[in-house]
Amino acid sequence: MAITSSAKKAIRSSGKKRIFNIRRKNTLHDAVKAVARATAARDAVGAAKLLPAAYQAVDKAAKRGVLSANTAARKKAGLARLVRVAA
DSSP: OOOSHHHHHHHHHHHHHHHHHHHHHHHHHHHHHHHHHHHHTTOHHHHHHHHHHHHHHHHHHHHHTSSOHHHHHHHHHHHHHHHHHHO
């Protein structure tokens, strides 16, 4: 258990950040899944329309530190490959 006031504050702030990070990760997951569903259904036009939203979710997650920069780049390349193959 935290004893000092700064440690107590660190626990409070990390709890708040955890909520934001989980929310950002869920948004990312939903956006990637939407693109994957569209490509699985052979809906190339729909997948292409969903791609910018997925890119935005990946970029925001990387910006906030939820994903590393290389992981974000790898996810974006994989999404682009999925859409290109579906077309």
